[in-house]
Amino acid sequence: MTTDPFAGRPSDAIIDTALADAAPSVLWLDQPGRPAAALPLVGPTTTDLVIVGGGFTGLWAALCAVEADPGRSIVVLEAGETAIGASGRNGGFCDASLTHGLENGVAHWPDEIDDLVRMGDENLDVIVATIERHGIDCGAERTGELNVAVTDWQADDLSESVDVHRSHGIDATLLDDTATRAHVDSPLYRAGLLVADRTVMLDPARLAWGLRAAGERSGVRFHDNSTVRALRRTAQGIEATTDHGTVTAERAVVATNAFRPPVRAIRRSVAPVYDHVLATEPLSPAQKATLGWTGRQGLSDVGHQFHYYRLTPDDRILWGGWDALYHFGNRVGPEYEHSEPTTRTLAGHFLATFPQLEGVRFTHRWGGPIATTSRFTCAWGTSHRGRVAWAAGYTGLGVGASRFGAQVALDLADGVTSERTGLEMVRRSPFPFPPEPLRWPAIQVTRRAIQKCDRRGGRRGPWLSLLDRFGIGFDS
């Protein structure tokens, strides 16, 4: 039997009306408070540590490094502007999980998952403390997350998931359809799993801008519009070359995530996929009352293709996910940030989930590049005889995990042995994606198998079962 919970989506005319005012613009970046671009790097300079990339990984690497050693000189080189990549475009779910969800962590690292859970909780606590200490106004709310089942097989999955959470010491509550709808009202909901304390909802661009300002106050030098074209080992250490300047540093951290990396090895582990998002106009109090949602939790439905959604600080609904689009040859760029079919699918699924909101209009639509690995978690590595370390590939859960990823990269660049660098998750690389021309067809076959699996009540089929045996997959 096939199941499509969103089959009752509205007519094309209703979707047209809902999308008529949706500007191709990123909600989070389209607001006051965006800092002016820093001056590009011009000429030669020297520093202790050069960081390539001004998203969360690069920003956390800079702040953690300078706060650990205030005397250390640090330069951040960013191809565009702070948070112009995934960090300024995401859903703003800042989660404690370092492993793209507990079940994925249990599947890959059963022996160290309890350490990973503990380190993830500590990481989230430090992020919250850092936001408070630096007075970063990013609308952070520790609301927790509500996962919702929109089919019976997803409800069965949630009832298994609650036991997995509890067996690893995580407080989780299983809700039936009525209890789920008492939190947030959708006729599609069959069950829910509430994890109250491990997710902070925030405005990611404001967090990134605040981290940059905190770094600047501590003496970190930022250069925007300074794409690193090459990294080279020299007698002094590492030389990073941009179009108009060079930085000579003792060490480097590469934090380019889904973008074309200056270290080729990253590409083996990481594939860039585009994820798309819509945001509505602010809801009126009457519209909000039809939903409930007084706890303001971040929500996700739990199919293999899924949506994530939330209330923004000004009570819009941000609604994203579903398709994860890979473009042949690892292509990234502004031309991939908009997909008409995906936008329409997202709008239709939104109205199928919340039919009471028919008439609400979307104001923003955008996309951004997610770096995924075959195990859905960050990968790390070193190059240039250990002077360069990199961290990339958080898949769709990097807002919180990027601080941990940055710390691991710093440990690796500095040659420090720590509990973090001892983790199997850090020491072992993910199974590599094949190079082109095989990468594109392999990903398309896997995407189709995932779609089929969801339509067939979660049955995985031969291709996904084969990948499961090797512990590899595709996700966003």
Ligand SMILES: Cc1cc2nc3c(=O)[nH]c(=O)nc-3n(C[C@H](O)[C@H](O)[C@H](O)COP(=O)(O)OP(=O)(O)OC[C@H]3O[C@@H](n4cnc5c(N)ncnc54)[C@H](O)[C@@H]3O)c2cc1C
């Ligand atoms: C639409 C979308 C929704 C998401 N939702 C969530 C969510 O709700 N929760 C969550 O946890 N995660 C989410 N993610 C994932 C999360 O945003 C990322 O994992 C995280 O932001 C990665 O941060 P980063 O710094 O590693 O990468 P990025 O933010 O992509 O930063 C990389 C930076 O490197 C720069 N760069 C690239 N090449 C060079 C070069 N050669 N020289 C200099 N600079 C360079 C880029 O311009 C970019 O600014 C989402 C991602 C997307 C795209």
